Amino acid sequence: xxxxxxxxxxxxxxxxxxxxxxxxxxxxxxxxxxxxxxxxxxxxxxxxxxxxxxxxxxxxxxxxxxxxxxxxxxxxxxxxxxxxxxxxxxxxxxxxxxxxxxxxxxxxxxxxxxxxxxxxxxxxxxxxxxxxxxxxxxxxxxxxxxxxxxxxxxxxxxxxxxxxxxxxxxxxxxxxxxxxxxxxxxxxxxxxxxxxxxxxxxxxxxxxxxxxxxxxxxxxxxxxxxxxxxxxxxxxxxxxxxxxxxxxxxxxxxxxxxxxxxxxxxxxxxxxxxxxxxxxxxxxxxxxxxxxxxxxxxxxxxxxxxxxxxxxxxxxxxxxxxxxxxxxxxxxxxxxxxxxxxxxxxxxxxxxxxxxxxxxxxxxxxxxxxxxxxxxxxxxxxxxxxxxxxxxx
Amino acid sequence: xxxxxxxxxxxxxxxxxxxxxxxxxxxxxxxxxxxxxxxxxxxxxxxxxxxxxxxxxxxxxxxxxxxxxxxxxxxxxxxxxxxxxxxxxxxxxxxxxxxxxxxxxxxxxxxxxxxxxxxxxxxxxxxxxxxxxxxxxxxxxxxxxxxxxxxxxxxxxxxxxxxxxxxxxxxxxxxxxxxxxxxxxxxxxxxxxxxxxxxxxxxxxxxxxxxxxxxxxxxxxxxxxxxxxxxxxxxxxxxxxxxxxxxxxxxxxx
Numbered sequence: 046x047x048x049x050x051x052x053x054x055x056x057x058x059x060x061x062x063x064x065x066x067x068x069x070x071x072x073x074x075x076x077x078x079x080x081x082x083x084x085x086x087x088x089x090x091x092x093x094x095x096x097x098x099x100x101x102x103x104x105x106x107x108x109x110x111x112x113x114x115x116x117x118x119x120x121x122x123x124x125x126x127x128x129x130x131x132x133x134x135x136x137x138x139x140x141x142x143x144x145x146x147x148x149x150x151x152x153x154x155x156x157x158x159x160x161x162x163x164x165x166x167x168x169x170x171x172x173x174x175x176x177x178x179x180x181x182x183x184x185x186x187x188x189x190x191x192x193x194x195x196x197x198x199x200x201x202x203x204x205x206x207x208x209x210x211x212x213x214x215x216x217x218x219x220x221x222x223x224x225x226x227x228x229x230x231x232x233x234x235x236x237x238x239x240x241x242x243x244x245x246x247x248x249x250x251x252x253x254x255x256x257x258x259x260x261x262x263x264x265x266x267x268x269x270x271x272x273x274x275x276x277x278x279x280x281x282x283x284x285x286x287x288x289x290x291x292x293x294x295x296x297x298x299x300x301x302x303x304x305x306x307x308x309x310x311x312x313x314x315x316x317x318x319x320x321x322x323x324x325x326x327x328x329x330x331x332x333x334x335x336x337x338x339x340x341x342x343x344x345x346x347x348x349x350x351x352x353x354x355x356x357x358x359x360x361x362x363x364x365x366x367x368x369x370x371x372x373x374x375x376x377x378x379x380x381x382x383x384x385x386x387x388x389x390x391x392x393x394x395x396x397x398x399x400x401x402x403x404x405x406x407x408x409x410x411x412x413x414x415x416x417x418x419x420x421x422x423x424x425x426x427x428x429x430x431x432x433x434x435x436x437x438x
Numbered sequence: 439x440x441x442x443x444x445x446x447x448x449x450x451x452x453x454x455x456x457x458x459x460x461x462x463x464x465x466x467x468x469x470x471x472x473x474x475x476x477x478x479x480x481x482x483x484x485x486x487x488x489x490x491x492x493x494x495x496x497x498x499x500x501x502x503x504x505x506x507x508x509x510x511x512x513x514x515x516x517x518x519x520x521x522x523x524x525x526x527x528x529x530x531x532x533x534x535x536x537x538x539x540x541x542x543x544x545x546x547x548x549x550x551x552x553x554x555x556x557x558x559x560x561x562x563x564x565x566x567x568x569x570x571x572x573x574x575x576x577x578x579x580x581x582x583x584x585x586x587x588x589x590x591x592x593x594x595x596x597x598x599x600x601x602x603x604x605x606x607x608x609x610x611x612x613x614x615x616x617x618x619x620x621x622x623x624x625x626x627x628x629x630x631x632x633x634x635x636x637x638x639x640x641x642x643x644x645x646x647x648x649x650x651x652x653x654x655x656x657x658x659x660x661x662x663x664x665x666x667x668x669x670x671x672x673x674x675x676x677x678x679x680x681x682x683x684x685x686x687x688x689x690x691x692x
Contacts, residue, residue, distance in 0.1 A: 063536060065493040065562040066587040067611060069596075208499050209489060221492050228591050228614045326537045326563065327490070339511040340541030341489040 048293040048369055050360075054242025055331075057366060059359035062241035064329045067225040071233075072329075074148065076243045082147050083140075083250060095139050096254060099172070100129045102136075104255075106262035106418070111390040118411035121266070122393070122421045123259055123288060132396065132423030133252060133284045134165035138234055140251030142169040145232035152176045152231040156220040158185055158213035158280075159350030160192025161423065162236030167201035177201040180219040182212035189350065192427060210344045213354055217328050237281025238358035241329030245286075245358050252287025259418055260291060267416060274411065276301040277420035278402040279372075280316070280352035282361040284422035289370070299371065301409070302361060303402045305347035306374035316345035317374040318357040319365045327356040333365065348377040348431065349397040351423070379404040381435050384425065396423030397431060441529040441557045442583050442606045445480060446642050452664030453478075453655065453690060454644060455671050456533065458485040458501040459518070460510025462675055467518045469680050471526050477687035479528065483560060483666065486515060486534030493562045495616040497669040501676075512542045516550050523555035531585065533560040544573055548580040558583035558606055566596075570603055585609050590630045594637075601639045608641045610634060610662060612648040617669050623648065623657045631661035655690050 054060050054076070062072055082088055096102040104127050109120045125133040138155075145153060153170050155177070157163030163179040170177035179196055183205040186193055196203050209215040217235075224233045238245040238252075260270040275292055277285035279302045292298040307315035315321060322333035327342060334356035335343045347353040357365075364370035375383075384400030387393050395403060399422045411417055425432065432438065445452065455474055459467050467484070474482055487502035487510050494502070515532075522530070532551065539547045539561065551559070559582055564573070566586055577584050583606035588597055591614060600608060612627055623631075627648075634643055645658040646666035658665040667690065674686045 061565075061568065063563045063565060063568070066566075066592065067493060067589050067614065067616075069565070070589075070591040070593070208496065209503060214490060218490055218492055222495070222616045225493065226615050228589075323541070325540055326535075328492075329563070336537065336541065338541065339513070340538035341506060342537070343489075 046367060046369070048364065050242070050246045054246070056360045056363035059330070059332050059362040060242055060245060061331050062329055063326045063331060064241045065225070067228070068221070071224060071228055072241050078148060079144065079243050079247045082144055088143060088147065092140055092143055096136065100135050100139065101127060102254065103258045103262070104128055106259060106266065108266060109391050112387065115390065116406045116411065117413050118415045118417055121263070121272070121416065121418045123255060123418060125255065125284065125420060125422050126393070126395065126399065126424035130165050130168050131426060132161050132165070133255065133287060134162045134236060135168065136254055136287065137236065137248050137251045137283060138162070138165040138169045141232070141234045142173050142175070145175070145234070146173065148232060150230060150232035152178070152227065153234055154178045154180065154220050154223050154231055155234045155236060156180050156213065156216040157236065158182070158216065158353070159427065160185070160189040160196065161351060161427065163201070163203070164192055164195045164199070166234050167196040167199035170201060171199045178223065179203050180206050180216040180223070182206045182210070182216045184211045185213065185216070185350065212344065214342060221328070237283040238286045238360055239281045239328055239330060239356060245330065245360055248283055249286040249290055249360060252283050253290035255284070255287035255420065256289060256291040259288065263416070263418070271295065271298050272416040272418040274299045274301055274415060274417040275420070276303065276402050276405055276417060278303045278352060278398045278422060279357060279361055280305070280354045280398065281356070282358035284420050286358060286360055288418070288420040296369070300364065300369060301405060302364065302370045302372045303405055304372060304374045305349055305352035305380070305401055306376045307346040307348070309376055310374050314346040316347040316353045318355065319372040320374060322357065330356070330359050332356050332359045332362040349380065349401065351396070351398040352401065373405055373408055375401045375404040375408070379407065383407065384432070385436065393421070394425035395421055396425050397428045399423055440581060440583055440606070442481070442531070445529050446607060446663065451659040452480040452644065453687070454481040454483060454664055454666040455479050456483040456485055456666060456668035457671055457675065458487050458498060458505050459515050460487055460505030460508045461501040461672070462504070462679065464508040464510060464514070465518065466680050467515065468522060468525070471522060471530070473680060473683040475526050475528050477683045478691065479687055480664065481529045481531065483531045483533040484515070486512060486532055486538060488535040488538060491535060493616055495669060497672050498617050501672045512538055516554065519554045529557045530555070531558040531560055532556055536561050536564045545576050548576050548582055551582055552580040556582065558585055560585045560609060562587060566600055566603060574603070587611050590614055597637065597639070601641055604641045606641065607663065608639065608643045609666070610643045610645045612645050612658065615647055617647055623654060628657065631658065635661040652690055652692050
């Protein structure tokens with residue numbers, strides 16, 4: 046079984062490029078060039094240098110001793126939370142800004158939900174001196190004020206998405222419309238492994254540095270490159286794609302994908318796409334998505350603004366369908382408790398997205414000798430208000 | 439012969455109108471269609487509303503959101519259109535995004551269209567190559583014409599590919615934009631219209647996006663077989679309701 050993308054841009058039956066003709070020249074230009082550009086020595090050198098000196102890579106692979114004792118297994122945390130801007134998102138935006146430069150683009154657009162990808166995009170645009178426009182749902186702008194301020198300080202223009210449900214999916218629609226209206230000079234930096242081919246593959250490749258590091262870091266810690274499990278949360282799925290990437294074909298390594306169940310999978314307020322979604326087309330990709338029987342895309346819910354996307358990347362849809370990855374749904378309450386527990390046990394305040402992954406230890410029993418690598422995708426600073434409100438701190 | 443093909447053989451320039459089904463009110467569909475035919479419109483695109491219409495600007499988007507709130511669904515639309523051929527004889531096209539069709543079942547959708555007397559489909563996010571590989575046979579089985587878009591950025595090679603697969607007309611997007619965003623055509627667009635006309639394609643071209651009045655209609659149809667008006671008509675429906683279509687249409691065709 047192949048878990049990577051095929052030559053037509055599909056993971057199994059999922060993926061492709063279901064885009065209006067107006068987007069075809071842009072997407073085709075990218076498709077024809079992305080692998081070639083990524084293989085250029087000069088590109089590799091600049092990408093690696095920036096990841097090292099600017100992002101602060103490699104991120105540590107930390108043996109979480111007290112967490113391991115508590116669950117009687119060996120837990121390693123991949124510390125993406127220590128990256129510049131506080132999450133794994135920057136790995137992708139560094140890669141894509143270098144790609145945009147080589148394609149001769151000088152105007153950058155992006156969508157953002159909670160604002161993490163928007164901040165990561167505004168950051169690299171400032172770094173390269175490129176114009177940056179970030180689309181963000183009107184509702185998200187109101188509830189993520191600090192990140193809106195960050196983007197503005199970094200020189201980006203934040204445009205509210207006023208259509209539809211005024212959240213992440215609508216911000217994505219607006220970014221796509223902007224790209225339709227600006228087909229020549231603009232590059233669209235998508236923040237996850239979603240969208241039309243080649244985006245899911247390109248973003249996964251930029252994020253694959255995570256699993257590349259896990260392999261040699263684990264060799265140093267344990268004398269072997271393979272963990273028994275890799276655990277990551279999945280919204281669109283970019284941190285999971287990065288953490289899984291170099292283990293996809295190695296089926297001795299078990300993959301666990303953690304989705305946000307919100308108030309409960311059957312509550313009507315959830316973002317557990319694998320359970321609630323059906324095959325369909327969203328934002329240019331055939332994948333699993335939450336929708337009505339009539340094919341209208343529905344609005345998901347999670348306490349985590351980074352996980353409430355109604356679809357999932359086509360790679361993950363394929364991993365679900367084939368059973369390559371085990372999907373576990375974690376509620377708001379379970380995630381919040383797991384997040385607070387990490388603070389107390391390890392002195393690390395995780396992003397609420399990552400807290401969902403951490404909650405797996407209450408749901409699934411691991412063996413004492415199991416090596417479990419968990420992608421700690423982001424830090425919790427941005428979620429402080431949520432933690433304060435939830436725990437009445 | 440399909441009604442679209444027959445219509446395209448007429449010597450006149452064609453006016454096609456787009457409206458979103460279920461807007462302004464859920465049950466306006468048949469009234470709008472009947473009134474448009476009476477007003478002298480040549481062809482109609484019935485928009486099947488979608489929650490996330492990527493290629494549409496704010497006007498059509500807002501009408502889609504409203505139509506969905508009004509209760510429009512694929513099934514409701516098919517029921518409304520069940521007897522439409524008793525009163526309306528101009529070509530009818532359903533324009534909608536791919537996901538609702540996929541959920542209905544592409545073959546079931548096409549079969550239903552044939553039963554009703556729909557002549558063609560426009561599905562902006564179903565790419566030409568996917569259509570060609572997976573769905574062309576189904577469309578042909580039910581006598582449906584699929585209409586593809588080209589834009590000023592579409593390469594000559596791709597235009598020829600699209601022309602070879604088409605069997606009705608080519609929907610020429612006037613400029614790089616979503617619907618409803620430009621006002622008036624400049625030299626760049628006129629040159630693009632001429633360039634495509636000079637290619638002498640097998641399929642006639644009908645221009646859409648940015649047509650809103652007599653001036654833009656005339657500019658477009660100087661080089662193409664016809665023009666499509668969408669957002670401007672939606673605005674008319676919003677302001678004047680379903681009654682005064684004669685005034686709107688005669689203003690375009692004057």
